[in-house]
Amino acid sequence: MDEEAVRERAVAFLAGHDPGDRTGFLRARFDAGLAWVHFPEGLGGLGAPRELQNVVERELAGTPQPDPGTQAIGLGMAAPTILAFGTREQQERFLRPLWTGEEIWCQLFSEPGAGSDLATLATRAVRDGDEWVVDGQKVWTSGAHHARWAILVARTDPGVPKHRGLTYFVCDMHAPGVEVRPLRQITGEAEFNEVFLTGVRLPDSLRLGAVGDGWRVATTTLMNERVAIGGGPVRRGGGMIGLVADTWRSRPELRTHDLHRRLLALWVESEVTRLAGARLREQLAAGQPGPEGSAMKLSFASLNQALSALDVELRGEEGLEYDDWTFRRSESVDFFGRGPGYRYLRAKGNSIEGGTSEILRNIVAERVLGLPSEPRVDKDVPWKDLPR
Amino acid sequence: MTLLYTEVEEELRASVRDLLADRCRPDAVLRRAESASPYDADLWKTLSREIGVAGLLVPEEYGGAGASAREAAVVLEELGRAVAPVPFLTSAVLATEALLQAGVHEGLPAGGRDLLAELAAGETTAALAVSLAASPYRPLPPPVTLNDDGTLGGEIRAVAGADAADVLLVPVGTALYRVRAGDARIDVLPSLDLTRPIAVVTLSGAPGERVGAFDARRVLAFGAGLLTSEQLGVAEWCLATTLAHIRERHQFARPIGSFQAIKHRMADLWLDVARARAAARNAANLLAARPEPGTEAALEAEAATAVAKSWCSEVAVRVAEEGVQLHGGTGMTWEHPLHLYLKRAKASETALGTPGAHRDALSALADLPAPI
Numbered sequence: 001m002d003e004e005a006v007r008e009r010a011v012a013f014l015a016g017h018d019p020g021d022r023t024g025f026l027r028a029r030f031d032a033g034l035a036w037v038h039f040p041e042g043l044g045g046l047g048a049p050r051e052l053q054n055v056v057e058r059e060l061a062g063t064p065q066p067d068p069g070t071q072a073i074g075l076g077m078a079a080p081t082i083l084a085f086g087t088r089e090q091q092e093r094f095l096r097p098l099w100t101g102e103e104i105w106c107q108l109f110s111e112p113g114a115g116s117d118l119a120t121l122a123t124r125a126v127r128d129g130d131e132w133v134v135d136g137q138k139v140w141t142s143g144a145h146h147a148r149w150a151i152l153v154a155r156t157d158p159g160v161p162k163h164r165g166l167t168y169f170v171c172d173m174h175a176p177g178v179e180v181r182p183l184r185q186i187t188g189e190a191e192f193n194e195v196f197l198t199g200v201r202l203p204d205s206l207r208l209g210a211v212g213d214g215w216r217v218a219t220t221t222l223m224n225e226r227v228a229i230g231g232g233p234v235r236r237g238g239g240m241i242g243l244v245a246d247t248w249r250s251r252p253e254l255r256t257h258d259l260h261r262r263l264l265a266l267w268v269e270s271e272v273t274r275l276a277g278a279r280l281r282e283q284l285a286a287g288q289p290g291p292e293g294s295a296m297k298l299s300f301a302s303l304n305q306a307l308s309a310l311d312v313e314l315r316g317e318e319g320l321e322y323d324d325w326t327f328r329r330s331e332s333v334d335f336f337g338r339g340p341g342y343r344y345l346r347a348k349g350n351s352i353e354g355g356t357s358e359i360l361r362n363i364v365a366e367r368v369l370g371l372p373s374e375p376r377v378d379k380d381v382p383w384k385d386l387p388r
Numbered sequence: 389m390t391l392l393y394t395e396v397e398e399e400l401r402a403s404v405r406d407l408l409a410d411r412c413r414p415d416a417v418l419r420r421a422e423s424a425s426p427y428d429a430d431l432w433k434t435l436s437r438e439i440g441v442a443g444l445l446v447p448e449e450y451g452g453a454g455a456s457a458r459e460a461a462v463v464l465e466e467l468g469r470a471v472a473p474v475p476f477l478t479s480a481v482l483a484t485e486a487l488l489q490a491g492v493h494e495g496l497p498a499g500g501r502d503l504l505a506e507l508a509a510g511e512t513t514a515a516l517a518v519s520l521a522a523s524p525y526r527p528l529p530p531p532v533t534l535n536d537d538g539t540l541g542g543e544i545r546a547v548a549g550a551d552a553a554d555v556l557l558v559p560v561g562t563a564l565y566r567v568r569a570g571d572a573r574i575d576v577l578p579s580l581d582l583t584r585p586i587a588v589v590t591l592s593g594a595p596g597e598r599v600g601a602f603d604a605r606r607v608l609a610f611g612a613g614l615l616t617s618e619q620l621g622v623a624e625w626c627l628a629t630t631l632a633h634i635r636e637r638h639q640f641a642r643p644i645g646s647f648q649a650i651k652h653r654m655a656d657l658w659l660d661v662a663r664a665r666a667a668a669r670n671a672a673n674l675l676a677a678r679p680e681p682g683t684e685a686a687l688e689a690e691a692a693t694a695v696a697k698s699w700c701s702e703v704a705v706r707v708a709e710e711g712v713q714l715h716g717g718t719g720m721t722w723e724h725p726l727h728l729y730l731k732r733a734k735a736s737e738t739a740l741g742t743p744g745a746h747r748d749a750l751s752a753l754a755d756l757p758a759p760i
Contacts, residue, residue: 237754248756255759264747267754271695275666279391295659358648364658365651369631372646 001037001048003055009046010034010059019063026064026100034060035099039083043095050284066101069332070146074098074105078151080224085168085209085217094149094170106147108138108171108195109218113388116359118153119162119215120378120386123197125154125169132156132169132207134177134200140353142333144180144193147173151221153214158384165383166214170206177201184327187345191330222355223293240307240343241270243336247314254314266307273299292368294360301350301357304335308344315340389458389676391669397462403439404466407431412470414725420473421582421728427552432474436510442480443508445488450501452508456676457610461617461668468621471728473583475513477618478549482611483507483514483557489607490564490600499566500599503555515553516607517567517589519546523741524608525749532560532591539593540565548739550574550587558596559604565596581735583728606681612740613675613693616668616700622733623661623704626711629726630654633715650714657707664696664703671696691753698743698750704733 013032019025029035030044037052039045066075075098082094097103114121123136134154144150150171157165171178177200182190209217237245248255248263277296284293312319323339335346351357365371378386393401411431420428436442444460446452453459460481467476484507491500506512522528532542540558550556551574556567571594579585631654634645644650671692679685708730712719719726737743751758 245754245756252757252760255757257759260751260756260758261747263756264750264754267750267756268695268698268747269663272663272667272699275391275670276663279666279669282390282392292662295655295662298655299659299663358652361652361655362648364655365645369651369654369658371631371635371651371654372643374646374648375642 001046001052003052006037006046006048006052006055007059010056014060014063022064023100023102026066027096029060030096030099036079039095043083043091044099051282066099067332069334070104070143071098071101072333073107073143073151074101074103077107077221077224078105078149081151081168081208081217081221082170084220089205090170090208098149103148104143104146106141106144106150106173106195107221108141108144108150108152108197109221110140111137112139116356118218119166120383120388121153121155121166123152123154124158125156125167125202127156127204128201130204132202132204134169134171134197134202136197138195138197139183139192141180141193141195142191144173144195145182145329149173150195151208153218155383156211156214159382160212161380162378162383162386163215164212166218167211168208168214168217169202170208171197171200171202172206175200175202182329185345186348187342188322188325189328189330191333236271236274237267238274239270240304240336240347241267243343244307244311244314247311254316259310259314262310266303266310269299270303270307273303294355294363295368297354298357298360298364301347304347304350308340308347311340312344389673391666391673393462394458397459400439400459401462401466404435404441404463405469407434407439408466408470408472412472414471414728417471417473417583417728418723418725426473426576426583426585427475428473429552431472432476432513432552433510435474435476436480436513440510441476442510442513444480445484446504446508447488450504450508452504456678457614457672458676461614461672464614464617465621465624465668468618468732469625471583471622471625471725471732475515475549475552477584477611477615478515479507479513479553481614482516482518482549482607483553483555485610486516486557486559486564486602486607487514487599489603489610492601494600496600497597499597503566503599512554513549513552514555514557515547515549515569517544517547517550517556517558517572518604518608519544520548520586520735520739521546522604522608523745524605524612525741525745528559528604532558532565534560534596535593537593538595540567540591540596541593542591544589544591546577546586547574547589548584548586550589551576551585556589557599558591559602560596562602564599564602566599567591567594567596571595579735581731583732584735603681608740609690609693610675612697612746613671613689615736615740616664616671616693616696619700619704619733619736620661620664620668622729622736623664623700623707626704626707626726626729626733627654627657627661630707630711630714633718637716644714653710653714657710660703661707664700667692667696667699687753691750694746694749694753697741698746701737701743701746705730705737708733 017025017028033046034056035044037046037048038050040047111121125132125134150173152169152171153166155165156167177198179196181194183192183194184190322341441463443452444455448454532540535541553569556569558565558567573590574587576585576587637644674689674692711726718724
């Protein structure tokens with residue numbers, strides 16, 4: 001399907017549907033194959049090249065859209081993983097409400113004892129007939145309190161080395177035994193949660209990929225996560241640099257020579273990072289994200305931190321204030337909202353979430369540059385025998 | 389247009405790279421740098437005539453390839469990767485662009501048209517008689533003057549490519565003059581950059597022919613925008629060479645490239661180079677469109693050039709410096725070619741506007757005004 005055919009389809013769709021009915025409109029858009037054109041027909045797509053999505057977005061600008069905040073994990077991580085590893089039944093069951101936002105997704109990966117070393121995770125899934133019984137604790141789970149479903153990695157075989165004993169599931173967040181507790185962050189609010197899983201029974205039909213293949217499936221999710229987090233703004237001067245630049249332009253009394261010099265350097269870095277992201281998107285237009293996506297996330301994290309820190313400093317007296325420390329649940333993940341103090345503190349998470357910057361540098365060094373890994377003492381040891 | 393490389397661009401790259409792999413190996417470049425003739429005239433002849441790089445920017449009506457800044461940028465990447473001692477940047481980019489722009493409004497006189505055709509054919513090599521350290525954003529240093537008898541007088545320092553040139557293009561105020569290199573005194577100085585030395589050009593009563601107008605800002609910005617692709621090539625060679633070294637070099641019974649302290653530095657450098665590539669590509673892309681001065685597109689190209697030159701300059705220097713450090717003692721030896729790249733990187737950082745000069749220009753171009 002070429003650009004003109006996609007455009008005609010989008011125009012015809014818009015003529016025939018009422019954007020006033022949000023859910024109905026999004027469902028119909030999915031059914032018309034205009035959700036993500038590179039997905040297969042029947043699953044919200046047209047089997048068209050990924051770059052033609054822009055044509056659809058242009059034609060349907062101003063109509064109801066999926067919410068990139070609350071749906072970030074569903075759209076950016078669960079969907080590509082389900083597409084790559086799900087059965088047709090799973091794809092047909094999950095993708096439509098995931099895209100329309102009728103079902104929100106969260107990610108049950110990190111654990112108190114397994115952060116950077118995710119593959120050492122301890123949550124157990126034990127087979128019981130046609131079901132799996134899951135016990136364990138997950139942490140840093142954004143949006144778990146809104147979520148209908150989760151992507152979950154659990155240990156199904158403790159007797160083999162850590163990477164080999166994992167299996168990937170879709171977890172029913174409404175199942176008995178799932179308990180979500182808010183986890184307060186340095187911003188004052190609780191965007192993250194702890195999730196306790198106690199005797200949670202999941203049917204085998206919720207398994208994604210083969211038993212023992214969970215690490216490979218999770219790697220797909222993580223690469224998509226890094227692209228989702230590090231995708232960056234598409235417009236020149238957008239994103240975090242845009243916020244700081246707006247303040248700079250509208251408040252001449254705040255300007256100093258030192259801040260000016262640093263702002264110009266950060267503007268340049270924002271722009272080259274944006275261009276590298278655009279170039280990467282061109283490269284990825286046809287395929288899956290590679291390890292290069294991890295690198296974009298690295299730049300994005302350090303830039304956001306430097307810019308939000310400059311923003312606080314730039315505002316002087318006003319930078320000493322904070323908008324609101326009330327402990328509350330966040331509606332969605334928001335890097336750019338609220339005041340400069342919030343943005344400064346929230347940006348600290350950018351170099352931790354979705355792979356710490358240290359781990360991402362390892363990934364670039366090993367998978368992009370082909371450098372040898374550090375000697376690993378845990379590589380061939382069964383997980384149950386690892387010191388902890 | 390794309391930030392990637394087209395098939396035609398990749399073919400051009402391959403033919404330049406093959407030739408350089410054969411004729412411009414680092415040990416040969418080093419030997420030549422120590423000799424009396426730092427430029428490789430034979431290599432330049434093959435590059436300009438057989439591969440046709442000298443006429444890339446020249447329109448087809450003058451016998452050129454009618455190609456754009458994008459293709460010239462790809463050639464520069466390869467020449468940077470080899471620190472090739474050929475006058476491509478100085479003749480086929482800077483001088484050729486000055487000549488092309490000289491004729492934009494009034495048309496070139498016969499002498500200018502002939503020169504373009506000779507440049508395209510690789511028969512003549514030219515140099516723009518401007519300091520390599522000149523910034524597009526500042527008035528040129530003390531100008532050459534026009535004597536009453538129509539001859540030119542003055543001294544221009546730090547000119548690159550003059551010793552390889554048959555013809556000098558000399559700015560006199562806002563006009564551009566053509567001068568035979570044989571009518572000028574050209575004294576090559578011991579130079580930081582061994583593979584692109586600078587010279588003092590002295591004109592005393594040199595006959596010159598006016599070929600058109602000279603807009604220093606436009607010509608120098610065009611050169612700066614394309615120089616970023618050469619800087620990218622320099623950075624890529626340093627990164628690849630250092631990578632090969634730290635994979636091979638063993639200390640503490642391990643390749644030193646397996647230590648995180650080193651891997652993390654390499655990952656950061658790779659990321660810097662990836663962003664340099666995007667920035668250099670973007671600048672070449674926008675310059676290739678040849679926007680009308682004063683238009684939105686022209687301002688965008690200027691901003692892209694300022695971004696790329698400030699970023700790529702510093703990245704090339706950083707990767708070369710880290711390369712020396714990570715090569716350990718070997719990196720400090722004359723025998724290893726790394727220093728040729730460090731010297732080129734450091735000199736190119738100053739060339740055609742320092743990183744700071746280009747960032748300052750973004751004050752206006754990106755609307756980030758200085759304190760009042």
